[in-house]
Amino acid sequence: MEAGDSEIPAQEAANLEKCTDPYLRCAFNGAAQTALGVSGSALLAHSPQGCEYLVNNAFAWQECDYMETITLCTKLCEDEIVHGGEDLLARTIREVKGLPITALFILSACGPEIVGDDIVAVCETVQPEVKFRLIPIECAGFRGSQYEGIDIALEVILKRLIKKEGEKVPRSVCLIAPHANANPTWMADLDWVKQILSQMGVRVVATLTHKTPLAEIENVSSAETSLLLSHDAGQRAVDYLASEYGIEQICRGIPLPIGMTNTGRWLTELGSRFDHEREAGKMVSDGERMVMATCRRKWPMARFFYRTPTAIVADATVGIPLLRFVTEDMEMTPELVALYSAQRQVRELLEGELKDLGLNPKIVYGTDVYKTRRSLGEVRPRVVFGSTIERHASEGFGVAYVVELVRMMRQFRFINREYFGYTGILNLFEAVQNEWTIRWRSKEKRYEAKW
Amino acid sequence: MGRYHLPCVSPYLYIHSREKKIDRDMGTDSIVFHGTLQQLLEKVETGELIPRLQASHAPMCKFFTAYYVISGIRHVVPLVHGPTGCPLYVSDFVRTRECCEIRGVPLEPTACTSLDESHVIYGGEGKLLEAVKEAYTKYHPDLIVILSCCCSGIIGDDVESIAREAEKLVGCRVLALRSEGFGGDFRSGYEDAFKLIMELMEPPREKRRRTVNILGARWGPTTTEFNMDLDEIERLLGEVGIKINAVIAGGCTVEEIRRAREVELNASWCYDWGQKLGDLMEERFGIPYSKTGQPYGLEATREWLLGVAKPLGMEKEALEVIERETHEVEPHLAYLKKALEGKTAIIEITEFPGPIRALSLARMVEEFGAYPVVINVHPYTIKERMPSIKFLLETGVNPEIILTKGLFRLGSFRSSKETEDELEEIVREYDDVIFFGNAARYPPCPVVNLSLMNPAFQPQYGFGGIKNIAALVRQALENRNLPRSRLLRGMLYGSRR
Known part of the structure; x- marks a missing residue:
């Protein structure tokens, strides 16, 4: 049995293993991803200089523009680890007090948290001297994975920034954790959701977080509903909003809208909540007609994969809905599902889908590179939906195609592509098509031309 | 001013x-x-x-650069003793993106002890020892190098002792490198890693004539540093008739490192990066190090090649190559x-x-x-x-x-x-x-x-x-x-x- 199998609770499974080769970054990185989604702000890493690279990664993940967003670092050295870095932090904040920003997020890394730097107290002391809000987030890497970091940062942001007395905006929604999605151009998924909501006359009060002004966050309590856009992180923020402000979570417990059935179900649920059943129905029928008509004209190679043994290695946000897409829309046979996450709600959602589809693949929760490779070697799928890592991890196992959908190591998309919704289906087909083309392109010529 | x-x-x-x-x-x-x-x-x-702005440019930390060097050894498990954030940047960027995608390197592990809050409180030495054993069982490496991070450094985990203890329990060498991010500038990571590699070098069984090591490479096998400069150096040495034992650490094997003391001379593809290891090997093992700058242009190239060939008694051959190549x-x-x-x-x-x-x-x-x-x-x-x-x-x-x-x-x-x-x-x-x-x-x-x-x-x-x-x-x-x-x-x- 794989450590991390469904019978073993996630934390316990993680503790069984002493040596892993992880997919997920640390809490510090997740918190940085979240903070950098707030526009008009800057981020100060209270850390040694290496952690700044985790900030850089988060910077890219939120598609920040270096002409607008600045990231800073206290560059802690041995001195600060021995004597404490609070003075240095205060001095650094003062050093940047001229920045034209509305908020400065101060994120503490492992070192300063272990030595006991109190970043909250430093911020309180220095706050009167600066014009922008200081928002300390204690998010040392050892606190957990990047998903834990997203939850920590969302909690701080909500607790510190929401104005208590928000009047409810009718037919409104707050979007949660769109960035906890391994689609490398997840902003397109977010855009698709916003477009759908707009068509249904639903107002987005705030997005937590992506290009989100501080003012939007302050007004979160005015939202009637919340919509979680990730299966991996954000549920704690959703629960907090429900308990503190009576904000109702919608589309709870159903897979995100990837593929025909998931999209239809998700749109129907949304339409039902906002009394737009007819519009939702029309979106579904128009969308499905568009996909079929497009495929009729383009002839996707995806049609050749009937009952091909397949593996899905991804986050839960993409991986769980992809399972139905691969099974139903592409008629493939999923024989391995390896997810980065292992939370209870992820297990419940996946197991519900498997039962509904009548599938019994090998499941690995909280997978790492070692478990993925071992599972690929065991299952020997012909197609893998995953990342650049699986392209290399599946070498020697007779895998014909690795469709890179998540965590690509190089940016090869300039136009953001959604996986959600009906155009999302075409984008997934295009990814399969490109992989198919590369696979079948002649690598060498049988003879030389004469000219 | x-x-x-x-x-x-x-x-x-x-x-x-x-x-x-x-x-x-x-x-x-x-x-x-x-x-x-x-x-x-x-x-x-x-x-x-020296800039006084604390918040200004931040180069890589010691841990990153130490990893860069260690990852240049084949079949090594860099075992990061820290939370998951530390290895992730390097394993994504160096291992998968650079080595696997553009350097033809197979996917090899970057393992991690994934320290959490309880380890920070109670210490992570026990887990580290188990992790070394597990890494050996899982990956069958030729070498395991424990790299400490800020967390393990601050809580005082004795990585060197664990490495010594673990080595008795597994079938390969286990080394430890104190590479806490706060513990030094980015250069110190490179230098300490090169220094550590010296521990693998065994007393020479023979002196291999007309053979050199190239020092100062990192980031895995050729091509290093995004370009074909190292290939050009290897080509020129080959033309003169000089053999290369190992490019340290640019895709070398543990066996090549073991035999590194058998060469007549050390050279570097870049004086700066090879300098520390070259000086140390000269000091400790008496192996001369050819001190020359980067071979940009005719004069520097000539100097570089003669700097290697002369101590090997191959000046004549080198001059012939230089003449031929210059003519071209x-x-x-x-x-x-x-x-x-x-x-x-x-x-x-x-x-x-x-x-x-x-x-x-x-x-x-x-x-x-x-x-x-x-x-x-x-x-x-x-x-x-x-x-x-x-x-x-x-x-x-x-x-x-x-x-x-x-x-x-x-x-x-x-x-x-x-x-x-x-x-x-x-x-x-x-x-x-x-x-x-x-x-x-x-x-x-x-x-x-x-x-x-x-x-x-x-x-x-x-x-x-x-x-x-x-x-x-x-x-x-x-x-x-x-x-x-x-x-x-x-x-x-x-x-x-």
Whole structure:
């Protein structure tokens, strides 16, 4: 049995293993991803200089523009680890007090948290001297994975920034954790959701977080509903909003809208909540007609994969809905599902889908590179939906195609592509098509031309 | 620094008038330092020119650079004793993206003990010991290197003792490296990792004649450093008849490292990166180290090759190769002399910024008759490369240096608008200028694009490099009037409209 199998609770499974080769970054990185989604702000890493690279990664993940967003670092050295870095932090904040920003997020890394730097107290002391809000987030890497970091940062942001007395905006929604999605151009998924909501006359009060002004966050309590856009992180923020402000979570417990059935179900649920059943129905029928008509004209190679043994290695946000897409829309046979996450709600959602589809693949929760490779070697799928890592991890196992959908190591998309919704289906087909083309392109010529 | 004030006296008499003109026309507000390399070094040594802005540019930490070196050994498990954030950047960027995607390296593990809050409180030594055993069982490596991070360093986990204990329990060597991010600058990670590698070197069973090690490589097997420079060096050594035992650590095996003391001489693909290991091996094992700069241009290439061949008694063979190769590149050399004679070459290395390459290029353009002015080598990097800079000064490399205010700007290297404006201003102050840098700059003069990210003009070292640099200079001069991209400039520095 794989450590991390469904019978073993996630934390316990993680503790069984002493040596892993992880997919997920640390809490510090997740918190940085979240903070950098707030526009008009800057981020100060209270850390040694290496952690700044985790900030850089988060910077890219939120598609920040270096002409607008600045990231800073206290560059802690041995001195600060021995004597404490609070003075240095205060001095650094003062050093940047001229920045034209509305908020400065101060994120503490492992070192300063272990030595006991109190970043909250430093911020309180220095706050009167600066014009922008200081928002300390204690998010040392050892606190957990990047998903834990997203939850920590969302909690701080909500607790510190929401104005208590928000009047409810009718037919409104707050979007949660769109960035906890391994689609490398997840902003397109977010855009698709916003477009759908707009068509249904639903107002987005705030997005937590992506290009989100501080003012939007302050007004979160005015939202009637919340919509979680990730299966991996954000549920704690959703629960907090429900308990503190009576904000109702919608589309709870159903897979995100990837593929025909998931999209239809998700749109129907949304339409039902906002009394737009007819519009939702029309979106579904128009969308499905568009996909079929497009495929009729383009002839996707995806049609050749009937009952091909397949593996899905991804986050839960993409991986769980992809399972139905691969099974139903592409008629493939999923024989391995390896997810980065292992939370209870992820297990419940996946197991519900498997039962509904009548599938019994090998499941690995909280997978790492070692478990993925071992599972690929065991299952020997012909197609893998995953990342650049699986392209290399599946070498020697007779895998014909690795469709890179998540965590690509190089940016090869300039136009953001959604996986959600009906155009999302075409984008997934295009990814399969490109992989198919590369696979079948002649690598060498049988003879030389004469000219 | 006051207006019209000359920050220092230049040994080049003719610098004075240029300095005055530049400092006057640009306003000394933009110029932080203007003098020679020797003078800059003095200011860095006295601490006068080290940036005081805490929040300014942050290079990699010690852990990252230690990993870079260790990952260059085949079948090694770098076992990161820390939370998951520390290995992730390096394993994504170095392992998967660089090594697997463009260097033909199979996916090998980057393991981690994934320390959490309870380990921070109770200590992680027990888990580390188990992790070493597990890593051996899972991956069957030739070597395990424990790399400590901030967490394990602060809580005081004794990684060296665990390594010694673990080695008795597994079938391969287990080494430990204290590489806490806060524990030193980025250079110390490279150097400590190279030093650690020495522990694998066994007493020689034989002396292998005409065999060398190449030192100072990292980031896994060839091609290192994004280009084919190392290939060019290997090719030239091969032409002379010199064998290479190991490229340390650029895809070498543990067995090659074990036998590293059997060579007659150590050489480096870059004096700076090889220097520490070369000096240590010379000191401890008596293996001489060929001290030469980077082989840019004919003179430096000749020096580099003879620097290796002479101690091996192969000067004659090397001279034959040099003569043959020089003859082959003669038209390119003639072109470079004709094209660069009398020009001012402004040199700026912003890509993977380090001063050594800029200084090597300064030497090269001088060889072809141009007057070099190096701009914006960061004092931080000067400080970290002090021994190499001193070595270059000893060899006569002492160009004019200008540092501008933008170099010390708050924030990261991404924001380079200020230095771009300053570069444009500087270029306007000189006559007959040619810029050696990369195409991300838009000075009002011909631009020689020395980007390492364009394989079309690689290598830049050696005789192959002479051809490529000549081609780049030709492109710059002959197409100087072609329009530059408003699109790419807008992307980098914002739209002017």
